[in-house]
Structures are given as structure tokens and as C-alpha cells.
Amino acid sequence: MATHTKPVLHGYFRSSCSWRVRIAFALKGIEYDQVPVNLIKDGGQQLTEEYKKLNPMQQVPAVEVDGIRLSQSLAVIQYIDETRPGPRLLPADPVKRAQVRMISDLIASGIQPLQNLYVLQKMGAEKVQWAQHFIVRGFEALEPMLKQTAGKYCVGDEISMADVCLVPQVYNAERFKVDVDAYPTIKMLNQTLVELEAFKVTHPSRQPDTPVDLRA
Amino acid sequence: MQQVPAVEVDGIRLSQSLAVIQYIDETRPGPRLLPADPVKRAQVRMISDLIASGIQPLQNLYVLQKMGAEKVQWAQHFIVRGFEALEPMLKQTAGKYCVGDEISMADVCLVPQVYNAERFKVDVDAYPTIKMLNQTLVELEAFKVTHPSRQPDTPVDLRA
Numbered sequence: 618m619a620t621h622t623k624p625v626l627h628g629y630f631r632s633s634c635s636w637r638v639r640i641a642f643a644l645k646g647i648e649y650d651q652v653p654v655n656l657i658k659d660g661g662q663q664l665t666e667e668y669k670k671l672n673p674m675q676q677v678p679a680v681e682v683d684g685i686r687l688s689q690s691l692a693v694i695q696y697i698d699e700t701r702p703g704p705r706l707l708p709a710d711p712v713k714r715a716q717v718r719m720i721s722d723l724i725a726s727g728i729q730p731l732q733n734l735y736v737l738q739k740m741g742a743e744k745v746q747w748a749q750h751f752i753v754r755g756f757e758a759l760e761p762m763l764k765q766t767a768g769k770y771c772v773g774d775e776i777s778m779a780d781v782c783l784v785p786q787v788y789n790a791e792r793f794k795v796d797v798d799a800y801p802t803i804k805m806l807n808q809t810l811v812e813l814e815a816f817k818v819t820h821p822s823r824q825p826d827t828p829v830d831l832r833a
Numbered sequence: 834m835q836q837v838p839a840v841e842v843d844g845i846r847l848s849q850s851l852a853v854i855q856y857i858d859e860t861r862p863g864p865r866l867l868p869a870d871p872v873k874r875a876q877v878r879m880i881s882d883l884i885a886s887g888i889q890p891l892q893n894l895y896v897l898q899k900m901g902a903e904k905v906q907w908a909q910h911f912i913v914r915g916f917e918a919l920e921p922m923l924k925q926t927a928g929k930y931c932v933g934d935e936i937s938m939a940d941v942c943l944v945p946q947v948y949n950a951e952r953f954k955v956d957v958d959a960y961p962t963i964k965m966l967n968q969t970l971v972e973l974e975a976f977k978v979t980h981p982s983r984q985p986d987t988p989v990d991l992r993a
Contacts, residue, residue: 672918673922676887685872692879696874711859712843719847722851722886727836729886730891758835
């Protein structure tokens with residue numbers, strides 16, 4: 618078994634994928650170091666040769682933990698869940714676990730990659746419409762899905778990786794002026810979750826690299 | 834989400850291919866599709882997610898329909914970008930297969946993505962590890978019998 622080390626998270630305050638990992642660490646009670654990667658400054662610090670060694674996809678987050686380098690937030694989250702004690706981030710029941718992954722993947726494959734910085738930079742003047750389009754499309758699907766699976770949280774009454782994915786995506790939706798009131802289940806779950814400590818302390822407005830004008 | 838695939842199994846409806854695959858792996862006997870070792874398991878998910886979140890959604894039918902005349906360039910751009918990252922990643926993790934010497938969900942994701950790359954005329958020879966792994970995998974029965982050219986709904990002109 619690999620020796621457990623203190624994780625180092627390379628991320629960006631406003632990256633929703635980085636925020637997912639921060640939330641997961643907070644929920645598990647894991648201390649970690651943060652190395653900010655500014656996606657805008659110097660043409661994008663994720664594009665340096667040095668960062669490429671950490672994550673050849675040149676995206677955030679990347680995590681150094683237990684002697685390995687991991688990218689892809691859901692791979693990181695499940696690794697941490699499987700190797701650290703503390704509350705489970707994926708349910709014990711296989712059906713519920715599948716539902717958690719289905720919701721997480723809808724967000725992490727079906728919405729976020731279509732509205733991340735790299736893609737929006739390619740859309741130029743149309744970027745807000747493009748982002749809204751894909752977030753709305755995803756939320757139109759997510760709402761009925763969550764209506765079926767949700768209890769107190771996205772899947773039943775235990776916090777899971779699905780909740781970890783939902784809140785940062787709602788933040789993005791609000792940022793692009795999508796009307797989240799149109800999705801009552803999403804809205805209600807988000808309102809419950811943002812009051813929890815793990816979601817508050819990891820919020821983009823409270824990170825080491827949050828610009829002064831965006832600080833809480 | 835009005836996408837494929839969707840699976841009805843054990844009284845539930847599941848979408849998102851990797852959620853389906855892991856559910857099947859966790860509830861059915863047979864060869865593991867994810868390794869027992871947590872580090873290897875994380876690497877399998879990392880590779881699978883690079884493909885399933887980092888490449889494929891940017892070149893699926895829905896998005897390409899929005900790109901109009903630019904669709905081939907757009908598809909090539911995102912496949913090349915993903916393969917540029919996948920190649921060094923696989924160089925580190927691969928043995929006989931994507932992660933070590935056991936077939937995994939990563940291999941399951943790789944082959945269909947290489948098929949897409951070829952369809953959009955991306956030069957896969959530029960990625961020797963990807964090419965080698967794909968060549969090994971496409972010879973296996975599970976990859977052959979499920980090939981797009983041999984399905985019930987394969988159009989006549991595309992049949993193997």
C-alpha cells in the first residue's frame with residue numbers, strides 16, 4: 618500500500634473542478650497544501666512546461682499525493698475516498714453508487730467541459746450564450762434525474778460525490794446568468810449544501826489565490 | 834440528457850457510460866474492469882475521464898452539428914489535444930494494456946476514441962503508445978464483436 622502523504626492540490630480559485638476536490642478534502646477532514654495555478658495570468662500558468670509534467674492535459678486540478686500525480690477531479694475524489702477514512706463520498710449500495718456517478722458524470726462530462734475556460738476562449742463574442750446553452754441543456758436533464766434520486770442530498774440522505782459536483786456547477790450557472798429558479802430540485806439541494814462548512818470554507822471567494830476584489 | 838447510451842438493468846435506468854460500466858463491474862462476476870489496487874484504479878479512472886470528459890464531449894454529434902462547416906477541424910483539434918496528453922500519460926501507466934497488464938475500463942474507453950480519431954483523419958501514428966495499445970486491443974474478441982461495423986443497426990454500406 619502506498620504511504621499516505623499530505624496532498625498538494627494545484628488549482629485555481631474559480632475552477633469548478635478544483636473546487637470539487639477542495640470540497641472532497643474538506644468533507645473527509647484531510648489537510649492539504651494548495652499551489653495556485655492562475656489560468657489567466659502570464660497567458661495561463663497551466664500552459665508552462667513545468668505544469669505539463671504534472672498534468673499533460675494542461676488543466677486544473679492536478680494533485681500530488683502518495684507519491685503519484687493524478688488529474689481528473691473525479692478520479693482524485695474517488696482515490697481519496699477509497700484510501701482515507703471518514704465519511705464515504707460514494708454510497709455502499711451499488712445502485713446508489715451508480716446514481717452518484719451518473720449525476721457526477723452528467724455534470725463533469727456533459728456540462729462543465731463545454732463551458733470551461735479553454736472552450737469559451739474559442740467562442741469569442743458568443744461565449745456567454747454558448748455557456749448558457751450547455752448549462753441549461755444539462756440542468757434540463759439533471760432536474761428530473763435529481764427529482765428521482767434526491768432525498769436530503771442528491772442521492773438519498775447521505776452527502777456524496779454528486780453533491781460535490783453540483784454546487785460548483787450551480788456557481789458556474791449563476792456566473793453565466795442562468796436562471797436556477799427554473800430548476801427547483803437543483804435550487805433546493807444547492808441551498809442546503811452551500812450552508813455546510815465544507816462547501817463554505819472551500820468557496821472560490823475564500824481561497825489563497827482569490828483576487829482582492831472577489832474576496833468574501 | 835437525450836444522449837446514448839442508456840441502460841435498463843436490475844429495475845433501474847442508468848445513463849453515463851462509465852457509471853454503467855462500473856455498476857456492471859461491481860455487481861457481476863468475471864474479470865475485473867477496475868484494478869484492485871487503489872493507485873491503479875485511480876489511473877484507470879484518470880485515463881477514462883480524460884477521454885470521456887476531456888475529448889469525446891467536445892466531438893460528439895450534438896456539438897459537431899453546432900460547428901457547421903468547421904466541424905472536422907473542431908473534432909480534430911480536440912482529439913489531437915487529448916491525445917497529446919494521453920500519450921505521455923499512457924507511457925507511464927501502460928504495460929500490455931493501458932494500466933499495467935490487466936484489461937480495464939481505460940482500454941474500453943481508448944479503442945472507441947481511436948476509432949473516432951481515425952474517422953476524423955487524425956494521424957494516430959503520431960502517438961506510438963496509443964497506437965500500440967489500440968492494435969493489441971482491437972484483436973480481442975470483445976472489441977471485435979462489438980465493433981460499430983457489426984451491430985444490428987449498422988447500415989449496409991458500413992458493414993464489415
